[in-house]
Amino acid sequence: xxAKYVARRFFASVVVVLGVTLITLVLMxxxxxxxxxGIDLNPALRPEDIARLRAGLGLDEPFYQWYGTWLWxxxxxxxxxxxxxxxxxxxxxLERLPNTLELTATAIVIGVLISVPVGIIGALRxxxxxDHSLTVVSVxxxxxxxxxxxxxxxxxxxxxxxxxxLPWLPSSGAFSAFNGGDxxxxxxxxxxxxxxxxxxxxxxxxxxxxxxxLEVLSQDYIRTARAKGMSERRVVYLHGLRNALIPxxxxxxxxxxxxxxxxxxxxVVFGWPGIGKLAFERALQxxxxxxxxxxxxxxxxxxxxxxLADLLYGVLDPRIRYG
Amino acid sequence: xxxxxLEVQDLHTxxxxxxxxxxxxxxxxxxxxxxxxxxxxxxxxxxxxxxxLSIMRLQRPGRIVSGKVMFKGQDLTKLTEAExxxxxxxxxxxxxxxxMTSLNPVYDVGWQVGEPTRLHNGWDAKKALASAISMxxxxxxxxxASRAEDxxxxxxxxxxxRVMIAMGLTTTPQVLIAxxxxxxxxxxxxxxxxxxxxxxxxxxxxxxxxxxxxLGVVAGMCQRVLVMYAGRVVESGPTADVFAHPKHPxxxxxxxxxxxxxxxxxxxxxxxxxxxxxxxxxxxGCSFHPRCxxxxxxxxxxxxxxxQVGETQLAACWVTQAGGELKGA
Amino acid sequence: MPSAGxxxxxxxxxxxxxxxxxxxxxxxxxxxAAGILIxxxxxxxxxxxxxxxxxxxxxxxxxNLDETFAKPGLKHLLGSDEIGRDTLTRLIFGARVSLGxxxxxxxxxxTVGTTVGMLAGYYGGWLDDILxxxxxxxxxxxxxxxxxxxxxxFRPNPVTLAMIVxxxxxxxxxxxxxxxxxxxxxxxxxxxxxxxGASDARMMLRHLLPNVLPVLIVAASLGVGQIIxxxxxxxxxxxxxxxxxxxxxxxxxxxxxxxxxxGFLVGFPGIAIFITVLASNLFxxxxxxxxxxxxxxx
Numbered sequence: 013x014x015a016k017y018v019a020r021r022f023f024a025s026v027v028v029v030l031g032v033t034l035i036t037l038v039l040m041x042x043x044x045x046x047x048x049x050g051i052d053l054n055p056a057l058r059p060e061d062i063a064r065l066r067a068g069l070g071l072d073e074p075f076y077q078w079y080g081t082w083l084w085x086x087x088x089x090x091x092x093x094x095x096x097x098x099x100x101x102x103x104x105x106l107e108r109l110p111n112t113l114e115l116t117a118t119a120i121v122i123g124v125l126i127s128v129p130v131g132i133i134g135a136l137r138x139x140x141x142x143d144h145s146l147t148v149v150s151v152x153x154x155x156x157x158x159x160x161x162x163x164x165x166x167x168x169x170x171x172x173x174x175x176x177x178l179p180w181l182p183s184s185g186a187f188s189a190f191n192g193g194d195x196x197x198x199x200x201x202x203x204x205x206x207x208x209x210x211x212x213x214x215x216x217x218x219x220x221x222x223x224x225x226l227e228v229l230s231q232d233y234i235r236t237a238r239a240k241g242m243s244e245r246r247v248v249y250l251h252g253l254r255n256a257l258i259p260x261x262x263x264x265x266x267x268x269x270x271x272x273x274x275x276x277x278x279x280v281v282f283g284w285p286g287i288g289k290l291a292f293e294r295a296l297q298x299x300x301x302x303x304x305x306x307x308x309x310x311x312x313x314x315x316x317x318x319x320l321a322d323l324l325y326g327v328l329d330p331r332i333r334y335g
Numbered sequence: 336x337x338x339x340x341l342e343v344q345d346l347h348t349x350x351x352x353x354x355x356x357x358x359x360x361x362x363x364x365x366x367x368x369x370x371x372x373x374x375x376x377x378x379x380x381x382x383x384x385x386x387x388l389s390i391m392r393l394q395r396p397g398r399i400v401s402g403k404v405m406f407k408g409q410d411l412t413k414l415t416e417a418e419x420x421x422x423x424x425x426x427x428x429x430x431x432x433x434x435m436t437s438l439n440p441v442y443d444v445g446w447q448v449g450e451p452t453r454l455h456n457g458w459d460a461k462k463a464l465a466s467a468i469s470m471x472x473x474x475x476x477x478x479x480a481s482r483a484e485d486x487x488x489x490x491x492x493x494x495x496x497r498v499m500i501a502m503g504l505t506t507t508p509q510v511l512i513a514x515x516x517x518x519x520x521x522x523x524x525x526x527x528x529x530x531x532x533x534x535x536x537x538x539x540x541x542x543x544x545x546x547x548x549x550l551g552v553v554a555g556m557c558q559r560v561l562v563m564y565a566g567r568v569v570e571s572g573p574t575a576d577v578f579a580h581p582k583h584p585x586x587x588x589x590x591x592x593x594x595x596x597x598x599x600x601x602x603x604x605x606x607x608x609x610x611x612x613x614x615x616x617x618x619x620g621c622s623f624h625p626r627c628x629x630x631x632x633x634x635x636x637x638x639x640x641x642x643q644v645g646e647t648q649l650a651a652c653w654v655t656q657a658g659g660e661l662k663g664a
Numbered sequence: 665m666p667s668a669g670x671x672x673x674x675x676x677x678x679x680x681x682x683x684x685x686x687x688x689x690x691x692x693x694x695x696x697a698a699g700i701l702i703x704x705x706x707x708x709x710x711x712x713x714x715x716x717x718x719x720x721x722x723x724x725x726x727x728n729l730d731e732t733f734a735k736p737g738l739k740h741l742l743g744s745d746e747i748g749r750d751t752l753t754r755l756i757f758g759a760r761v762s763l764g765x766x767x768x769x770x771x772x773x774x775t776v777g778t779t780v781g782m783l784a785g786y787y788g789g790w791l792d793d794i795l796x797x798x799x800x801x802x803x804x805x806x807x808x809x810x811x812x813x814x815x816x817x818f819r820p821n822p823v824t825l826a827m828i829v830x831x832x833x834x835x836x837x838x839x840x841x842x843x844x845x846x847x848x849x850x851x852x853x854x855x856x857x858x859x860x861g862a863s864d865a866r867m868m869l870r871h872l873l874p875n876v877l878p879v880l881i882v883a884a885s886l887g888v889g890q891i892i893x894x895x896x897x898x899x900x901x902x903x904x905x906x907x908x909x910x911x912x913x914x915x916x917x918x919x920x921x922x923x924x925x926x927g928f929l930v931g932f933p934g935i936a937i938f939i940t941v942l943a944s945n946l947f948x949x950x951x952x953x954x955x956x957x958x959x960x961x962x
Contacts, residue, residue, distance in 0.1 A: 273806030
């Protein structure tokens with residue numbers, strides 16, 4: 013039963029991946045006719061060199077041939093080469109990916125750890141001052157621009173503290189270049205960016221858990237559980253929470269695209285060496301092929317993330333498996 | 336005269352709403368004797384469910400403002416929540432109208448049916464499951480051992496209601512409250528479930544309160560019946576007597592409004608005129624008087640008490656208490 | 665039989681769904697305040713030259729190297745930036761970009777998304793499969809990567825920027841509309857209308873669309889805020905609206921280099937964004953509550 017469900021979802025994902033490759037390459041094909049900026053500015057390059065480079069990058073082939081070559085390469089793990097220096101995109105990606113994952117995983121964990129209790133408190137103490145203040149904070153958090161929050165936190169916790177001679181938090185990089193690299197140093201660098209990244213999700217998820225809990229607690233089976241003489245604690249946590257968390261898994265799954273990409277702005281603001289910052293830096297240099305390779309890679313992660321969430325959902329909610 | 340098992344005394348339960356205080360249960364009293372099946376009948380919104388929920392102290396967001404519920408020498412309205420939990424699911428069990436939404440969708444049936452015994456009897460998972468499977472079999476679920484691993488959505492409506500009944504009986508409670516157990520089921524399944532309830536009542540000796548708006552169900556199942564209207568009991572007595580000669584105009588109108596197989600082809604149906612009153616703003620005097628075919632002047636001023644009328648029945652009606660007869664108008 | 669029974673309980677005059685919803689919205693004070701604020705901001709954006717002439721007498725691009733990093737005061741109400749341009753003036757003109765692009769984007773994505781969702785939901789079958797697979801694909805690509813890619817491929821001015829952002833936004837709208845259409849399609853009045861010979865176009869435009877409208881309006885109201893945030897981020901990265909055209913996002917692009925000189929310069933544009941998005945969210949929530957009070961969680 014579960015196996016059939018898994019197979020179905022996997023097949024659907026593959027179709028989506030193929031479609032995405034087509035979309036992104038159609039987009040890229042708009043650059044193939046033009047010259048390649050950056051390379052063009054190098055006075056040492058003669059027209060023949062430029063032509064050779066273009067041929068090497070396959071920019072003059074008919075579209076289907078280019079697509080085929082590209083697809084074949086991707087299947088072998090070759091995500092293209094940089095237009096700036098010819099270095100393999102996949103190498104850059106793999107070098108930076110752990111940093112991005114470190115940042116986004118931390119943000120998700122912080123998000124879940126804080127939003128679940130906050131949401132439960134809001135639901136159980138609905139209408140109280142605590143609930144109202146939490147709601148206000150959530151609503152506000154939803155409206156704060158991420159990059160601005162990052163800038164403000166840097167202003168407060170790095171710049172101002174340093175100006176007043178107090179211990180301050182580092183504002184860029186994943187670890188200090190000189191005598192850093194140990195766990196404490198890495199954590200110090202992680203705090204500000206992870207906080208900013210998790211903030212938006214905190215606001216969304218805590219409200220969501222709250223309303224999910226409220227809805228679950230008004231269901232008939234909760235009344236049945238109480239009628240069976242269960243303590244309120246058991247009713248809320250054993251019978252209620254399990255049901256309330258199911259939609260959260262979907263939400264987290266849906267937010268995975270947001271986390272992989274939403275991290276980009278935070279990475280740029282904090283100088284965090286992840287794939288988001290990679291894409292940004294290369295974009296400024298018009299290195300189309302790197303940006304394309306990174307985009308496609310990120311998309312694959314998104315699709316995989318959705319698939320994972322679907323599977324988790326199938327495990328948690330028996331109605332999906334057998335339905 | 337045997338001792339009453341459960342005695343509700345002048346119970347008042349209200350709900351606070353924006354429009355005012357809703358008097359859902361407005362002075363209800365009745366007794367339940369061991370082994371009997373008592374029917375509580377009335378329209379939607381008359382307070383029958385709320386009075387039952389009040390017994391279990393599950394009436395939230397409503398409040399019990401006054402009255403007593405005596406059970407085994409204790410007043411249930413005065414017990415602490417912890418003490419109430421000892422009673423719920425163990426001594427007094429309740430099953431609800433819609434078995435699909437009343438069962439938790441993420442746990443299998445065996446686990447849910449076994450939960451009361453794990454909780455109240457302290458049994459371990461294995462013992463509880465074994466007992467649950469045996470109970471499932473007794474309520475008529477075939478292949479109970481393998482079906483215990485299934486989830487609620489994999490059962491049909493009638494089967495789910497059997498599961499609910501099994502769940503209510505695992506701790507062999509003294510009282511079973513069934514709140515509209517067949518309303519959400521279609522007619523043939525209804526009959527099966529009622530059979531099951533009758534069987535259960537005989538075999539386990541559980542006293543049952545059967546709440547329904549369907550007079551036919553009451554006729555087939557209950558030795559005694561209570562008729563409720565606008566939060567009050569308007570008539571009570573042995574079913575046969577109440578149905579044969581009702582002593583309250585509401586009961587009388589209800590019985591008249593049921594289409595009969597032996598009626599003449601062109602005989603008109605007699606609906607009850609008017610609409611049920613708002614529970615925030617009850618009429619003065621007898622709450623039924625605006626719709627009553629027999630009302631007299633006194634009915635618009637004074638609220639009648641539930642008193643003996645005839646040999647076996649109680650009715651809250653000035654007219655019948657004074658000896659008047661209810662005949663076709 | 666006695667005369668007709670007395671009716672208890674007041675009867676309220678029947679109102680259309682739209683009127684009722686409008687009444688509910690009007691009763692929501694916070695929501696209405698937020699909505700009015702948005703209207704005011706839009707007015708400021710549209711009449712930016714007028715407001716800046718009234719309030720500040722500066723041009724947004726006017727450079728004055730003698731008055732850099734001025735603190736908020738009489739000369740510059742909210743201070744000035746690193747090359748002496750007046751902050752308040754730039755904020756006022758920046759509203760044009762933020763609000764303009766956001767509204768245009770919402771317009772585009774709503775139009776395209778509704779069309780696709782309506783067709784997919786109405787016709788079903790293979791058309792639905794294809795269209796929704798396509799939506800899946802578009803929604804799988806992380807939006808910001810796509811935006812970066814597109815903004816280096818196509819040089820962004822406010823209109824093309826709106827198109828770029830809308831190219832992802834329409835997908836969510838399409839899914840939403842399709843869902844609504846699927847549920848409305850099953851109702852009996854649709855069957856009845858079809859049985860009197862209504863054409864497909866008529867069905868979609870005159871019967872399905874009005875029922876889908878509430879959900880659309882809610883999505884659009886809430887969407888404006890989100891798009892303002894996205895657009896500001898793109899501007900901040902330097903990939904959206906380019907200086908010297910002021911936008912709230914690009915006013916912050918180089919802020920890290922002058923943290924030490926002026927905290928106000930970092931604060932004000934962000935506050936402007938925050939207030940606008942907050943108002944949009946509050947208004948969107950109010951609209952949603954007005955259309956379907958059952959959804960309220962409190």
